[in-house]
Amino acid sequence: MIRVESLTKVFTAGVFKKRPVNVIDDVSFTISAGETLGLVGESGCGKSTLARVVLRLIPPSGGRIFFKDTEITKANPKELKKIRTKMQIIFQHPESALNPRMKIYNSLVEAMRLQQIANNRREEGAKVYQLIELVGLNEEHLERYPHELSGGQIQRVVLARILSLQPEFIVADEPTSMLDLSVQAQVLNLFKEIQHKFNIAYLFISHDLDVVRWMSDRIAVMYAGRIVEIGPVDKVRENPRHPYTSALVDAFFALKNSGIDKIPDPKADKLPAGCKFYPYCLKAGDICKKKPDLKKVAEDHFVACWQV
Amino acid sequence: MNGAVVRARPHTYLLTRLNRNKAAVIGLGIILLLAFVAVFAPFLAPHHPYEQNPEQALLPPHPEYPCGTDDLGRCIFSRIIFGTRISLEIGIMVTAITACVGVVMGLIAGYYGRLVDEIIMRLVDILLAFPGLVLALAIAGLLGPGLFNVMLALAVVGWMGYARVVRGAVLAVKEKEFIESAKALGATDFYILTRHILPNVIAPVIVMATLGIGYVVLAAAALSFLGLGVQPPTPVWGAMLNSGKAFMRTAPHLTVFPGLAIMITVLAFNFLGDGLRDILDPRLNEREIE
Numbered sequence: 001m002i003r004v005e006s007l008t009k010v011f012t013a014g015v016f017k018k019r020p021v022n023v024i025d026d027v028s029f030t031i032s033a034g035e036t037l038g039l040v041g042e043s044g045c046g047k048s049t050l051a052r053v054v055l056r057l058i059p060p061s062g063g064r065i066f067f068k069d070t071e072i073t074k075a076n077p078k079e080l081k082k083i084r085t086k087m088q089i090i091f092q093h094p095e096s097a098l099n100p101r102m103k104i105y106n107s108l109v110e111a112m113r114l115q116q117i118a119n120n121r122r123e124e125g126a127k128v129y130q131l132i133e134l135v136g137l138n139e140e141h142l143e144r145y146p147h148e149l150s151g152g153q154i155q156r157v158v159l160a161r162i163l164s165l166q167p168e169f170i171v172a173d174e175p176t177s178m179l180d181l182s183v184q185a186q187v188l189n190l191f192k193e194i195q196h197k198f199n200i201a202y203l204f205i206s207h208d209l210d211v212v213r214w215m216s217d218r219i220a221v222m223y224a225g226r227i228v229e230i231g232p233v234d235k236v237r238e239n240p241r242h243p244y245t246s247a248l249v250d251a252f253f254a255l256k257n258s259g260i261d262k263i264p265d266p267k268a269d270k271l272p273a274g275c276k277f278y279p280y281c282l283k284a285g286d287i288c289k290k291k292p293d294l295k296k297v298a299e300d301h302f303v304a305c306w307q308v
Numbered sequence: 309m310n311g312a313v314v315r316a317r318p319h320t321y322l323l324t325r326l327n328r329n330k331a332a333v334i335g336l337g338i339i340l341l342l343a344f345v346a347v348f349a350p351f352l353a354p355h356h357p358y359e360q361n362p363e364q365a366l367l368p369p370h371p372e373y374p375c376g377t378d379d380l381g382r383c384i385f386s387r388i389i390f391g392t393r394i395s396l397e398i399g400i401m402v403t404a405i406t407a408c409v410g411v412v413m414g415l416i417a418g419y420y421g422r423l424v425d426e427i428i429m430r431l432v433d434i435l436l437a438f439p440g441l442v443l444a445l446a447i448a449g450l451l452g453p454g455l456f457n458v459m460l461a462l463a464v465v466g467w468m469g470y471a472r473v474v475r476g477a478v479l480a481v482k483e484k485e486f487i488e489s490a491k492a493l494g495a496t497d498f499y500i501l502t503r504h505i506l507p508n509v510i511a512p513v514i515v516m517a518t519l520g521i522g523y524v525v526l527a528a529a530a531l532s533f534l535g536l537g538v539q540p541p542t543p544v545w546g547a548m549l550n551s552g553k554a555f556m557r558t559a560p561h562l563t564v565f566p567g568l569a570i571m572i573t574v575l576a577f578n579f580l581g582d583g584l585r586d587i588l589d590p591r592l593n594e595r596e597i598e
Contacts, residue, residue, distance in 0.1 A: 052488070055492055057488055057491055057492060080494075081494040084492060084493065084494040085494070087492075088492060088493075089488070089489070089492050091485040091488065091489065092485070093485055096484040096485045096486060097485050097486055097489065098486050099486045099503075099504050099507070099508070100508065101507040101508060102507075110490075110493065111493050114490075114493050114494050114495050114499070115493070115494055158489070165493075
């Protein structure tokens with residue numbers, strides 16, 4: 001349903017000497033209806049930028065994005081507005097996810113009003129009550145302001161508001177990373193429940209491998225703007241093929257040591273042109289100075305590494 | 309935070325907070341009184357403000373003329389009362405215009421950024437490089453005396469502060485996730501600016517505007533003192549000071565009472581503005597709510 005082809009995003013950095021920084025570098029993937037693609041990677045690897053570019057909240061520098069055979073990258077504002085009902089996003093920080101000066105009810109109906117979904121105020125109200133029930137809130141919350149709700153409740157409000165548009169694809173940019181564990185579990189369960197009910201596709205971004213494993217069908221590992229490994233969640237987790245994925249999995253579960261003690265920040269402007277992981281990789285050889293493409297290592301499992 | 313936090317309703321909340329600040333309450337009280345005086349001036353003034361009475365010129369205050377009479381025998385008290393009208397009119401009108409222009413400029417500069425931002429903010433810098441009152445003097449001098457020209461001159465030099473403050477606040481708010489959400493929901497720039505950004509940047513503008521009214525009243529008085537304001541015989545505080553200055557030694561009441569009127573008005577707006585700043589300061593506010 002979602003198809004991303006060689007997506008790139010280049011920002012310019014530097015005040016005096018402008019230099020380009022490839023934040024997203026030749027990223028391709030697909031997500032089918034009702035599926036969850038988990039996206040993991042360390043801070044600053046381009047996960048959140050990717051989330052925004054996929055929805056065209058930030059214009060891409062190159063590549064193409066298709067939503068059900070419509071090319072989003074070429075859509076005009078009118079088409080884009082229509083597509084936006086179908087593709088939505090949930091952000092990381094509950095404290096800034098809603099306008100602090102709007103009551104919850106107004107935040108909820110805003111989506112419907114912008115997209116002219118309800119025909120009149122009564123229908124609108126009825127829908128709101130239906131939605132808050134769906135996400136486990138109650139009537140009393142509607143008259144409150146965002147600062148009077150907890151982080152978990154706000155993420156529920158955000159989800160309810162998105163659901164009013166009946167989306168088919170939701171990008172979740174670390175939606176639970178700011179919540180405490182018990183609330184996190186509740187909200188994740190809600191996400192899954194909603195997914196099954198409405199057959200929604202997720203692009204689920206997180207740096208928490210446990211969360212991603214629990215949520216996702218497939219998982220994509222991102223390093224310095226590139227997808228280094230993509231495949232079914234268990235295969236990637238149990239049998240990581242890319243050295244970076246191994247290091248990440250090992251670091252997370254701390255069961256064995258991959259031999260790579262530290263993975264330095266991928267400062268995109270200082271990384272080599274070929275395989276970006278080359279300076280830190282134990283298996284690296286001369287060929288790694290060239291850019292590796294994703295190649296198939298097993299059914300549905302792709303790795304961008306010269307050494308596999 | 310959980311569901312049981314204190315329910316704060318912004319409007320009643322504002323009044324209770326205001327009530328705790330004595331200076332602000334006094335300021336508000338004086339402003340309301342001034343507004344009352346301005347509206348009912350013809351009923352409150354004991355004499356007609358233009359009524360000349362040469363035999364009774366330069367009388368010191370006594371029961372018939374509470375503030376004495378000027379060199380033409382006009383009742384100073386009545387003239388001050390009528391002067392309230394013009395002072396408040398100029399203060400409020402000019403502040404409203406400058407605040408509106410400044411807010412719109414600041415919103416546009418902060419939201420669109422880049423070249424638009426650069427153009428607007430450099431214009432602000434250029435205008436701010438001149439001392440405000442001197443520039444107003446020059447403009448008023450160029451346009452010639454008159455109520456409208458004074459207001460125009462003061463409006464031209466007054467909007468930059470608002471633009472700067474609003475631009476800064478917009479820069480902070482526009483990066484918030486609810487703005488991106490609104491974009492993802494298909495909102496237009498205009499909708500985002502008016503519904504999401506404006507309500508979140510308006511608090512400091514209210515404070516500035518309240519303080520600004522006081523400043524404009526003072527600046528208008530200064531201009532009319534220099535003869536560039538509203539022309540005689542219209543009763544204006546600044547012009548009354550000017551015509552009284554010749555008699556400062558022999559009949560100080562000619563200048564003392566209009567001066568007091570200016571001082572009290574400016575002080576009242578400053579008190580209220582300071583109080584509002586304390587209340588609307590987002591940091592203080594949040595600490596109180598947590």
